[in-house]
Amino acid sequence: MNYSVRRLTRDDVDAYRAIRLEALTNHPEAFASSAEDFVLRSIPDLEGLLEKLVFLGAVLPGGELAGIMAYDRGQKREAHRGWLLQVYVKPAMRSTGCAKALLDAVIAHAQAEVLQLHLSVASHNEPALRLYQRAGFVIYGTDPRFQRVNGRFVDEHLMVRFFDKAPGKTEND
Template sequence: MGGIENKLLLLEKENSRNEIELCAFVGEYLVGGAGIEKVGSKDKVKHRAEAGISIAKAYWNKGIGRALMEACIECARQAGYLQLELEVVSTNVGAIALYKSVGFLEYGRNPRGFRSRSQGWQEIVLMRLELD
């Protein structure tokens, strides 16, 4: 995504009543981001949101990911979602441990869920957190 697309995404999320994009800074450096977005607007899925998070590797294990994830969970609750979902590469054991520690449960796996440019196919773990 280029600069203009990033700015438009942030503006769209800023004006949304049920989606959010959060940024984590250390000094002037952007070191992480997280967000929630709706799965869909139809009645059968409007109770669900997807969470995503990314932290620069140099800033792992410093509490930034936990702070962002807890903020996403709180924002999802305030937006009225009943279920928060995410996907994580199965080899990212640190992230999986974080998600489990805040209440997410695994509900499935997709062996070809992610295609890495450098590693090829990677399995993803599907996780969810009930908010009600």
């Protein structure tokens, strides 16, 4: 499938709202936010979020979002760190290179600002773990029972990629 990767703006708020709600509804165990809380957020609030964070989207020729990833830079003493957030790719776009293209774009943006990029991912999400590990991220910890969704505990792996070291190297290597 054909798509392009670009930064989202406040003009993309409706498309962002639709894909984020899909992600939260269909994969509640993958996110700390819930669909029930998300639908309560106002359009101006979501426009503000799109301006505050760096949101990248995989956009299909018709303008529909096929995937999103957000990046946030730390502040003050954490200004050397960035965070990968709100990762979601529609099922039809999985295994097409879409997630890798989005991740590559986030990494390129982050490398110009920070020394390391962090993320958290559900420990059972093997496809995401493989994607992140191929991109040079390493697990540096696991948060057991990070959340409870539909009566089931979900552990989260904490991962990091250092830009000032070779991919896959940790502080102790």
